[in-house]
């Protein structure tokens with residue numbers, strides 16, 4: 001293990017506490033309740049844009065990251081584009097080498113008996129074999145997880161029903177619409193209920209938003225990390241971690257995060273026709289009764305705007321009817 005020499009720098013108190021928890025978990029010889037332990041993780045990429053002929057430049061994508069996820073817990077991973085979420089997932093799954101630090105996964109050894117152990121990863125990029133059908137993908141994964149053929153058949157038909165994938169069971173992956181391909185990747189990650197599940201923006205493009213995720217999250221038998229941009233999905237998680245520029249800025253409950261960093265949304269309105277301004281104002285107050293007007297924008301209290309998906313649908317309907 002390459003030791004991480006990065007000083008943690010200034011960290012929020014709950015981030016420091018989490019680092020301490022990881023340190024004591026690493027020092028203990030007792031079996032831990034933590035299933036995923038990420039200890040002082042660092043990832044450097046070669047920065048191709050900044051490289052010259054003589055000098056290789058490095059880009060640090062993840063700096064000195066420590067957290068743990070215990071059995072039964074789902075940790076939401078939030079953060080802006082490029083903050084390092086996918087990099088963290090790839091390092092935990094083992095398909096990307098770490099630059100420094102270590103990842104410990106307890107109880108998901110490949111040698112575990114069928115139905116126990118294992119790791120399910122739904123990466124951001126669909127990792128599918130173009131020529132294999134949905135059923136063949138599911139069967140291949142079930143075989144790798146050591147399931148008996150008969151058990152796998154039952155599980156596959158249940159999963160296909162839950163995710164509304166039945167009509168695509170014989171479709172080769174290359175012909176699947178994007179949302180269905182995403183569903184298949186998600187199905188592969190939960191097939192057989194692996195001990196560790198990693199979901200990187202799994203529901204992007206899915207038409208059955210939220211629901212399969214909810215079912216998976218509620219199963220609670222294992223430890224999971226869900227990287228998401230959806231507040232609804234984040235609300236399903238037991239804790240959330242916020243990553244900014246490769247560093248952990250917050251870890252704890254979503255409620256506390258909301259309380260600490262935000263109480264309202266900002267809605268910007270661009271008018272095609274200035275004469276419509278009063279009608280639009282009335283419509284916005286109808287949708288969000290407590291919206292406060294501020295020149296060209298509105299401050300909307302969070303309670304008025306949640307769930308966000310519904311707010312977006314209402315706004316889109318207003319745009320279609322040209323009331324907004």
Ligand SMILES: Nc1ncnc2c1ncn2[C@@H]1O[C@H](COP(=O)(O)OP(=O)(O)OP(=O)(O)O)[C@@H](O)[C@H]1O
Nearest residue numbers: 045046059061079080081082083084085086087088
């Ligand atoms: N293979 C690579 N080579 C060089 N830089 C990379 C590589 N992969 C990612 N990066 C850089 O590392 C940083 C973290 O990227 P990463 O994809 O992990 O972020 P992310 O939070 O998952 O973003 P997004 O939400 O857009 O997927 C970014 O600045 C990205 O440009």
